[in-house]
Amino acid sequence: MDLLIIWLIITPLFFGFGWIAGRIDMKVVLKQAKQLPQRIFDSIDAIIDSKTGIATDELKQVVEQEPQLIDLQFSLGRLYRKRGENDLAINLHSKMLTSQYVFSEEIKDKIRLELAHDFQKAGLIDRSESLLRNLLNSQVYGHDALQMLLIIYQQDKNWQEAIDITKKLSSSDYSYHVEVAQFNCELAQEEIIKSNYAKAIEYIRTALEINRKCVRANILLAEVYFNQENYLEAIKTLQLIEKQNYNYLPLIIDKIFEAYARLEQIKEYLTLVKGYVTLFPNLNMHEFIYRKLLNYDTFEATVDYLRKAMIATPSSKIAALLIDAQLNNLTTIEGKADAERVKTLLLKYNDKLSSYNCRCCNFKSKTFFWQCPACYSWESISPNNIEN
Ligand SMILES: [Zn+2]
Numbered sequence: 001m002d003l004l005i006i007w008l009i010i011t012p013l014f015f016g017f018g019w020i021a022g023r024i025d026m027k028v029v030l031k032q033a034k035q036l037p038q039r040i041f042d043s044i045d046a047i048i049d050s051k052t053g054i055a056t057d058e059l060k061q062v063v064e065q066e067p068q069l070i071d072l073q074f075s076l077g078r079l080y081r082k083r084g085e086n087d088l089a090i091n092l093h094s095k096m097l098t099s100q101y102v103f104s105e106e107i108k109d110k111i112r113l114e115l116a117h118d119f120q121k122a123g124l125i126d127r128s129e130s131l132l133r134n135l136l137n138s139q140v141y142g143h144d145a146l147q148m149l150l151i152i153y154q155q156d157k158n159w160q161e162a163i164d165i166t167k168k169l170s171s172s173d174y175s176y177h178v179e180v181a182q183f184n185c186e187l188a189q190e191e192i193i194k195s196n197y198a199k200a201i202e203y204i205r206t207a208l209e210i211n212r213k214c215v216r217a218n219i220l221l222a223e224v225y226f227n228q229e230n231y232l233e234a235i236k237t238l239q240l241i242e243k244q245n246y247n248y249l250p251l252i253i254d255k256i257f258e259a260y261a262r263l264e265q266i267k268e269y270l271t272l273v274k275g276y277v278t279l280f281p282n283l284n285m286h287e288f289i290y291r292k293l294l295n296y297d298t299f300e301a302t303v304d305y306l307r308k309a310m311i312a313t314p315s316s317k318i319a320a321l322l323i324d325a326q327l328n329n330l331t332t333i334e335g336k337a338d339a340e341r342v343k344t345l346l347l348k349y350n351d352k353l354s355s356y357n358c359r360c361c362n363f364k365s366k367t368f369f370w371q372c373p374a375c376y377s378w379e380s381i382s383p384n385n386i387e388n
Pocket of ligand 1: 362363372376380
């Protein structure tokens with residue numbers, strides 16, 4: 001009888017506790033369900049406001065609550081990388097690979113690709129390369145792995161491997177001829193440094209066979225001729241660049257001068273470059289030519305050159321050069337000081353506005369690069385650093 005009473009008391013209590021527990025669980029579940037999308041929206045808002053620290057915190061909490069949301073984990077990994085938190089990205093992707101959730105082989109390959117990105121960003125090139133090499137047979141991510149390997153080999157200056165990768169990547173849509181020609185130029189450059197001119201010329205010829213418009217190949221060939229004291233061939237080679245792409249003439253205007261100077265043919269040089277300026281008035285070669293005219297031509301011819309340039313393509317640089325040319329003709333000390341101040345101001349203005357710009361990513365630099373350091377594109381930086 002006592003047992004029956006106990007059971008009569010316990011049974012409703014048992015159901016009561018169960019009901020309360022159920023209510024509590026439901027509340028938690030409903031709360032989490034409400035919080036989950038809100039945190040994602042908070043994270044998106046933070047990204048829009050460029051507050052990536054807040055965005056990563058919000059995403060991290062969602063990912064911890066819902067580890068099966070794999071795409072969110074990939075987003076979090078990319079955010080870590082963007083913030084330079086490569087160790088956190090490596091940790092996240094490594095954990096994903098050993099997660100209790102059974103991901104498909106395709107998802108695992110994607111995780112490996114992301115991990116390779118993390119290692120590359122962290123400077124652990126060997127580990128990145130090893131992961132990518134293992135992904136080459138992946139149906140879905142093999143191509144991405146090749147593209148990443150191409151970036152890695154370029155960063156590593158492993159030009160031969162880079163050439164091999166482009167052979168696998170090359171298609172009817174994109175031939176990589178500009179890149180491969182540049183890789184051969186890099187190899188040629190290495191040989192020139194070692195004075196292995198025959199080998200350097202081999203690479204240069206290959207570069208020109210692959211891309212006959214490769215200006216850099218002819219610049220390097222001229223360098224070889226110059227080092228061999230064959231100044232006539234150096235001049236002939238540099239003159240080919242006008243036909244290849246005249247925009248690169250500002251890069252070689254000094255090299256052509258050096259070769260003509262060795263042959264003691266300054267007059268011929270001045271005739272040549274004056275022809276270039278007439279044909280291509282927008283090219284930024286005026287200062288170099290002005291200095292040479294000052295040294296090797298008459299004062300009248302020099303000022304006449306600058307006046308014509310000023311009419312054709314007015315710029316603060318040419319205005320400053322005109323003032324510079326006339327400085328000695330000013331008779332008063334005050335007048336000279338005033339002119340100097342205006343000249344300095346114009347040159348400062350020109351320096352502020354002039355840069356080498358990448359047409360792919362708009363990277364700006366005071367130095368010219370064959371490969372953009374920001375987006376890794378080849379020949380994307382304009383060689384003519386005019387005011388802009
Ligand atoms: Zn760029």
